[in-house]
Amino acid sequence: MVRTALFLSFLLSSLVAQAAPLRIGVSETLLSLPLYVAEAEGFFQKRGVNVEFVNCVGGNRCMKNMLDGQTDLATATELPVVFNSFSRNDFAILTSFVSVSNDLKVVARAEAKINEPGKLRNKTLGYVKGSASQYVLDLVLVYNGIDPDTVKLKAITPETALTALATKEVDALCIWEPFASRIELELGTDVQLVPIPKLYTETFNLIAMQSVIRNKPQELERVVQALRDSTRFIQTHPEQAKALAAKRLKIPVLVVDKIFDDYRFRLSLNRSLPRTMEGQARWALREGHVNVNLPQPNYTGFFYPAFLKTVDPGAVSLQ
Template identity: 85%
Template sequence: MIRAALFFSIFLSTLVAQAAPLRIGVSETVLSLPLYVAEEEGFFQKHGVSVEFMNCVGGNRCIKNMLNGQTDLSTATELPVVFSSFTRNDFAILTSFVSGSNDLKVVARTEAKINQPGQLRNKTLGYVKGSASQYVLDSVLVYNGIDPDTVKLKAITPETALMALANKEVDALCIWEPFASRIELELGAEVMLVPIPKLYTATFNLIAMQDVIKSKPKEIERIVRALKDSTQFIQMHPDKAKALAAKRLKIPVVLVDRIFDNYRFRLSLNRSLPRTMEGQARWAIREGHVPGNPHQPNFTGFFYPAFLKTVDPGAVSLQ
């Protein structure tokens, strides 16, 4: 029996080595930890699938790369999916694998004296266009009774966020981890976190092109199985997972430890996700973030739950 199992393992490894890898756009964030774990712990190999990570900064870029044919799958929060849904429908969310309500932070220059969200009024604020950063910043302003037209908005990138604050190009900005913690580490007392209400729970998702779903169903199912192993590993071995996140993201473990409990690592596709996306689509249309005269997308077709239903039936509750 042991000999047969060993033979099968070697046979499976040979097949994996011979198969062309599926290219996954992996956003450089703590949210991608299940993918890092799957690679580090050999879960992809265990399930007989070959993958290649294509790193990208931000889910909005990962989605763009996938739609341009540079990758087969992508990682992103649901908001880049919403923005892309106005122009095409040849991709779908396969599963969410982490959620969190405190991944995005508002970081301000200390001398701007923004101690609470209400003091963002009449300030210059940075945001990453087409990402959850844009949505969260707008939500914080509206929740605090601030007309977005009364602030000066400046588009930034994750890479330029730190310098935008250091050079006083913005008074504050909205950015996700680990960039927020990196800014705090680098600028120290020059910046401060603005306490914002938890108005938004981000889901981080695995997304695939429809043609890949049709042509590589077995491989994609194996990726989902590897992610299930990863999320369970993270729950059972949090310290090892934290060390891996710090290594991959090139940040101190102490920073990972500080934000780690903000995230819930588990596979899911639940009914709150399409409802959130519908609300985001209405926001994008209302605020003029989508050009032309767009119609509200029907998000039913932007989910492909079959793989998750096979791997973890209880994780699917879209109806």
Template identity: 35%
Template sequence: MIFAALAGFSVWQHLRLPASTSLSPLTIAVSLTPLSAPIIVAKEQGLFKKHGIDMTLKPVHGGVKSFQALVAGEADLATTSETVAMFNSFEREDFNILTSFVESDNGVKLWSIHRAIGHSLPDALRSARVGVVASSASEYFFDSLLQLYDMPTETIEKVYYSPEALPSALLDNEVDAIAIWEPYGYQLVKRAHESVQALDSKGLHSLSFLLVSDRLVAKKQHQDMRRVIRALDEAVDVIHQRPEQAKAQVAAYLSMSDDKLGWLWQDYLFRLSLNDSLLLRLKNQARWAQRAGLVTGPTPSYRHLLNPGPLVEATQKVSLLE
């Protein structure tokens, strides 16, 4: 009993303090969205340094570009959605999913200006051009919407854009509607001179934002990954316990107004997790991508991609069935 207690204290001390006074340098590609709030708060609060990590944030637009920075060797870690992770899993297995750190069931919406999409979505989208971000939560959300309303895809033209280009595409009449995550919906509302509408689709698609790493880095620097997650766990505590301070730091980093951040913040659930609901969403999205002809090959083993070790050791917060 005494040995177990001493061993537990030793592990806690090991987590709490770096093994040496030098900091381990790491770079994380961070999507410029409030979904990245735990990363931003951990950096601004000095929590990475507290746990022995000299963290450099590499800002990018969207989870697709964040993942691209990871695989290009420009970052050791990245923030991305499970949809982006799913698409990449068909092409590579040299990355790990370490944890989910925020969830939202209203983060992606379908927006329109010229067509009333309220209760007559099929009529509104008949022969429409719809802007989406290829191989992302945007495309998955829109295809799920079509399936929900049993709408034939042959009558709708999907047009692919980068995330930051979608609001302008709608405002410039290049498309009739766009499927996009926040904060681009907010930007659209503020820029539009006409009334814009969003389909009430809360709960249709749950978006998780993930922390992913290079598999080799995660293996060689397991202790550093654990420290990174420990810092994020403390950042989530700050978000819950001192929300106004956390929001002020996120708004400053993103150069975002308080009104805009408040618009987005209400839809977020910040917590660290790695569980079977994530595995189920990955598998469901993989089946969608296969049916749509967007990927080839067998369904990847997502349990193989998930690396719960650092999360378990840092926080004991994991519910992953064997």
């Protein structure tokens, strides 16, 4: 009996190794920890699916890579989904695997003396176009009664964020982790975090092309199973997960430990997500970030919950 089980395990591993891998665009962020854990702990292999990570900086780039045919799946917040939904509908969210309301930070130069959000007025502010950075910065300004037209907005990239502050190109910027913590580590007392209210709970999602959903349903279900395994592992082995995150993101474990409890790692597709996306779509139209003549999409068609319903029925509550 044991010999048979070992043979079947070997056979499955061989078949997985021979299959063309599913290419997943993985954003280099703590939000991607369930994928890192699934790879490191062998959960993909255990579930019988061959995957290949294609690293990218920011969910907006991961999404673009997928839409350009470079990957089969992408990891991103819901905002890149919203931006792209105005021009195409050949992709869908399979599951969210983490939610957080404090991943985006506003980091300011100490010399600018921006110790509270109201002092962002009349400043030069950096943001990453097409990402949650852009959305959160706008929310912070409006919530604090600051007309976005009264500030100077400057598009940056995650890679140039630190330099933009160090060379005084911007007075402050909105950026996600781990870039915010890296900036703090590198620039020390030359920068400070601006305390901002928790106005937005972002989700990080696994997104697939509709063609992949049609052609590789078994593989996608197994990926979702592996993510369920990894989110449970994170919940039961947080210290091991923190150590892995620190290693993958090249930041000290102390930094990961400081922000780790902000993140809720679990699979879900709940009714608040399409509502959030509808609000983001209205914002994008109102602010002219997309063609104002385009109709607002119906986001019910941008979800494919079948795999999650099979893997974890209680995690789906879209209705």
